[in-house]
Amino acid sequence: ALRKIARVLRVHFRRQREMAIGPDLSHRRTRVEAVLGAEPVQAAIAAEAQAHGGDASAQMKAQAAARAYAMEIAADYSYPMVRVLDRFLTWLWTRLYDGVEVSHFDTVANVAPGHEIVYLPSHRSHIDYLLLSYIVFHRGLMVPHIAAGANLNLPVLGSILRRGGAFFLRRSFKDNRLYAAVFNDYLHMMITRGYAIEYFVEGGRSRTGRLLSPMAGMLAMTVQSYAREQARPIVFVPIYIGYEKLFEGRTYVGELMGKPKKTESLFDLLLTVRELKKNFGKVHLNVGEPIHLAEVLDAGGDEWRGASIGDVRPAWLTSAVDTLKHRIAHGINAAPVLGPVNLVSLVLLATPRHAMDERQLVLQLDACRGLALAAPYSARTVVTGMDGAAMIAYCEQLHLLQRQAHPLGDVLFLTAEDAVLTSYARNNVLHAFALPALIACLVSRNPDLERASVDRLVRLILPFLRTELFLRWEDGDVDAAVNTQLVALDAVGWLRIEGERVIAPDMNSDAHAQLVQFAQVMRPTLIRYFITLSLLTARGSGALTPAELESLCHLQAQRLAMLREFNAPEFFDKAIFRNFIATLQRVGYAQIGVDGSILFDERLPLTANEARFVLPPDVRVAILQMTRGGSDGLA
Structure with a gap:
């Protein structure tokens, strides 16, 4: 009996040890040899040698190249280095941040036993690499091995990251079959x-x-590894990470304004030491709902079981990866943290001069917080416990919010620079307010609206918002979601539901002013849509290619930003227009002709005409004048 108890305890403690520090990992060179000896890698080496003559010399060169790739990729995990990094990061966090707040991490602890965990955080800063590993380590779980870009494999830094568990991959290796085989097998071995x-x-x-x-790359390799060998079930864990003040904020703004992206260097890393004197507020990490890979694969049939994957990607793999991409994006966005900086940014950036009377700002913040609590975006949404006055005091303490004293009441505002920087915090949570703000647009522009019209117009616009902001609602969920938001908007006093009609508050009331203010949250997005539709309508079907339309939209939005003070670089970001143009094709409003031009029928101009329900006349007229009269010289 004692021997049985001892055996059970040994197994139990071995499993606990593996959860905490991972299974035994052999020396890096031993792992490299194991990768090089794998059948897929040997086949790739043979193919590489054959492509260069097939003689003994070509074989040796191919073998040497594969070994060099493996050494370039492989981590050199060292638990003593992890302990050193732990002490360093503890010091760093106390210098940079007021705290790191973690929510729903019990999800990971519950799913970790017996599963292969793949952490999938949002990527907003280089700090992400360090932050998640630090939190996982302090929760008593295995520090993950991190796929890091080869641009971070710098002298000194690369060695430290490698010993902390980083393995490196090149930005693209689609045309290098030998490198792809080595990387695939290394990832497979780790899993x-x-x-x-x-x-x-x-x-x-x-x-x-x-x-x-x-992106599909790493997801596809993970799925292929599992299809090749189901050593243990794989669980994907989406994670939201939000920063109140971003370490790289000014760099990002410069890149959005057209400055070229700088290549990372050790010198630039040393220069960041100056930032340690600044206060970057808090960091928020929220764990989303786990996604079990086997369930996703089985939902598409059983073709994946025992399947061998060659040069042509099978349909089941493409379908599974597409499903995972959407579920992971929705999972990250379904775990937002609505903190004081996010809410203050959301409210003030919706004003023309990024300024508000203090009393009005307090009321607006309290109402937005109340709305988020009454109709949370998801069950994992975290909402700050601060009221409006406390949020203002907190942002003033971070020097994000400025105060101008006035006899009739203080005015709080964002400087021009802070307005651009805080747009990042606003955008982190914009999706959580997209649907109620869209409804606010409709009701503020149409003070007595039939409920059926609200549903129709939301259904018209929501597919584009869903693609741009990765909203969680599918077509079958829209009616229930709209009803939930209408009830919540009624509860905060921003509208009234009377039978089958939706009524705006009296135009002279504070509630109406707050409704109009809240509606401005979605105005830049809706304006971008109208710019695109107006340009297409003005030029006509078959006149523009997607690339030409994207460029024109970028220039028109840039000009409109100069004239009407939409002070945020992403307002004219080409990627957002590219995404909208692709969505027009996907939902059937446009298609690409044989000559590469965009073709459309009468439905697209009719859709553009619906802008009267959500945009004021002066904005529509300004855009129409630009697209019809000022674009000839831009094409």
Whole structure:
């Protein structure tokens, strides 16, 4: 009996040890040899040698190239280095931040036993790499091995990151089959041996604060690894990370304004030491709903079981990766943290001069917070416990909010620079307010509206918002979601539901002013849509290619920003217009002709005409004048 108890305890403690520090990992060179000896890698080496003559010399060169790739990729994990990094990061966080707030991490602890965990955080800063590993380590779980860009494999820094669990990959290796084979097998080895993995599905850091479209590469390799060998179930864990003040904020603004992206260097890293004197507020990390890979694969049939994947990607793999991309993006966005900086940014950036009377700002903040509590975006949404006055005091303490004393009441405002920088915090949570703000646009422009008209117009616009902001509602969920938001807007006093009609407050009331103010949250997005539709309508079907339309939209939005003070670089971001143009094709409003031009029928001009329900006349007239009269010289 004692031997049985001892055996059970040994197994139990071994599993607990693996959860905390991971399974035993052999020396880096041993792992490299294991990767090089794998059948897919040997086949790739043979193919590479054959492509260069097939003789002994070509074979040796191919083998040497594969070894060099493996050494370039492989981590050199060292637990003593992890302990050193832990002490350093504890010091760093206390210098940079007022705290790191973590929500719903019990989700990871509950799912970790017996599963291969793949952490998928949003990517907003280089700090992300360090932050998640630090939190996981302090929660007593295995530090993940992180897929890091080769641009971070710098002298000194690269070695430290590698020993902390980073493995490096090149930005693109589609045309290098040998490198792809080595990387695929290295990832497969890490997964099958039970090591937690972390990578960023967006591919790069978001420069605007919006979630970027997920990339297929690492997801496809993970799915292929699982199809090849189901050593243990794989669970994807989406994670939202939000910063009140961003370390790289000014760099991002410069890039959005047209400055070229700088290549990382050790010198630039040393220069960031100056930033340690600044206060960057708090960091928020919220864990989303786990996604079980086997469930996603089985939902598409059982073709994946025992399948071998060659040069042509099978349909089941493409379908599974597409499903994962959408579920992961929705999972990250379904775990927003609505903090004081996010809400203050949301409210003030919707004003023409980024300024408000203190009393009105307090009321607006309290109403927005009340709305988020009455109709939360998802069950995992975290809303600040501060009231409006406390939020203002907090942002003043961070030097984000300025105060101008006045006999009739103080005015609070954002400087021009802070307005641009805080747009990042606003964009982190914009999706959480997109639907109620869209309804506010409709009701503020149409003070007595039939409920059926609200549903119709939301259904018209929502597919574009869903694609741009990764909203969680599918077509079948729209009516229930609209009803929930209408009830919440009624509860905060911004509209009244009377039978089948939706009524705006009296135009002279504070509630109406607040409704109009809240509606401005979505105005830049709706204006971008109208610019695109107006340009297409003005030029006619078959006159523009997607690239030409994207360029024209960028220039028109840039000009409109100069004339009407839409002070945020992402307002004329080409990527957002590119996404909208692609969505027009996907939902059937446009198609690409044989000559590459955009073709459309009468439905597109009719859709553009619906802008009268959401945009004021002066804005529509200004855009129509620009698109019809001032674009000839831009094409």
